[in-house]
Amino acid sequence: MIETNGFQDRDRAFRMLQVLPVLNDRFQDSESFRDRIGRRYALLPMRLISLDSSRYVLTNLAGEYIVLPKQAVRQLVHHELDMTSPAYSELKSRHFVLDGDSSVALDLLAVKYRTKQALLANLTSLFMYVVTLRCDHSCPYCQVSRQSMDRHAYDMKPDVAERAIDLMFRSPSKSIKVEFQGGEPLLNFALIQRIVERVKVRNDSERRDVQFVIATNLAPLTDDMLAYCREHEILISTSLDGPKELHNQNRPRPGGDSHELAEKGIRRVREALGPDRIAALMTTTAASLSRPTEIIDEYVRQGFSCIFLRPLSPYGFAVKTGLVTQYTMEQWLEFYRTALAHIIELNLRGVPFREEYSSLILRKMLTPYATGYVDLQSPAGIGIAGLVFNYDGEIYASDEARMLAETGDRRFRLGSVADDSFEDVMLSDALVDVLSETMTESVPMCADCGFQPYCGSDPVYHYATQGDVVGFKPSSDFCRKNMAVMRHLVHLLEDDERAASVLKSWL
Ligand code: SF4
Secondary structure, X not given: OOOOOOOOOHHHHHHHXXXXXXXXXXXOOHHHHHHHHOOOEEEOOEEEEXXXXXXXXXEEOOOOEEEEEHHHHHHHHXXXXXXXXXXXXXXXXXXXXXXXXXXOHHHHHHHHHHHHOHHXXXXXXXXXXXXXXXXXXXXXXXXXXXXXXXXXHHEOOHHHHHHHHHHHOOOOOOEEEEEEEOOOHHHHHHHHHHHHHHHHHHHHHHOOEEEEEEEOOOOOOOHHHHHHHHHOOEEEEEEOOOOHHHHHHHOOOOOOOHHHHXXXXXXXXXXXXXXXXXXXXXXXXXXXXXXXXXXXXXHHHOOOOEEOOOOXXXXXXXXXXXHHHOOOHHXXXXXXXXXXXXXXXXXXXXXXXEEHHHHHHHHHHHOOOOOOOHHHOOOOXXXXXXXXXXXXXXXXXXXXXXXXXXXXXXOOEEEEOOOOOHHHHHOOHHHHHHHHHOOOOOOOOHHHEOOHHHOOOOHHHHHHHHOOOOOOHHHOHHHHHXXXXXXXXXXXXXXXXXXXXXXXXXX
């Protein structure tokens, strides 16, 4: 648009157009424009990041990536890349450049971008019910303010659960996952039963795709509970930190037999519900760092086909006890790389086994689909992917947000089931402001980062660790972790054929 402000009249502006031939170029056909400046291809939106001293990773809007030598990147951005070269063909086929032959390229790119963002339309499908804060374990890395076994005041009341169910069914999502959390949720199993039955009755008319999960340490598991889970097709998620001694050290309980109870519980769940009805999560403590291969081997020994490697989260008891400061992110990354190498070797020896965090990122890198994993989304997954109903009826944007609240900071409280509707919660300033402020497409460093299509914003983490929802990425362990994991995966995909074949098989 030609700016006319500051000119005395439009005629003068028009005369200016006549004396500035270069401005007239915009009214000529595109072919003559190309000829004049010698650019035969246009660059489509892309980001880049160095892979090592000689190569860059380039990513496009749809999350496709390509690795190029630095010299080729220089030629590309100066419009000097040989259009007959294999690199050019690859860039063109993956929507990094556009030329006269690319008639449907932009439409195709738009379709791919929409596919990657499709989950946004499936607003809020995960609902966590904290049915009690009581717990029989006293894990020093616990992220919530667990309470002792006799403190029933920390159980969710039935009327709170009823209102939470009403609010949950206001979500437009076709699929709904109800996850029971604690404390140890099996200690309030009567309420779990009540919620399951109310949700099922309600769903007779709602007709959503409903799934139930109990996140439990398995210690209080009884045969009656198992029979109930079988009848109502409830999935189980548990914790397994590694071999007996390590697990029991990480997860103390009276009797010191957490591992024995977990192992026995895993076996009983498989017998009662089926082999694929239970999954396990591990947490890395300082004691885990020297034992990555033993931890993986323990998972294999106990019949699991995957593990989710994760560092300590900076919330709750993990902060109070100082556990989060006992190792650095660099040490965790070394642990991750060793564990991943061992998993790849197992696969090459014929033992099928996956690392789930890597799988999530690989899915973003190598398939047209999104993952729905809350921590790696932009806009952030808080609220729009899942909500937490705390035992007292308070609603939080994520499990980490309620953990923060349990230590006195209610920054991410979105409302309460007593006073607020689903619409109030989803349109609250506490949620919408944070989502819009933290989108990685626009925040410093992420906006230019080649790994942006695979990463996320995690405002609760950055608020907890840096006091700011956007976060200063050069000193963020979230950024450090993701950048290193993504770089490592691209290295394996590009430079190690055997590893690449294993990683691709996980998709
Ligand atoms: S957090 Fe770090 S790795 Fe992730 S997009 Fe931002 S700058 Fe890149």
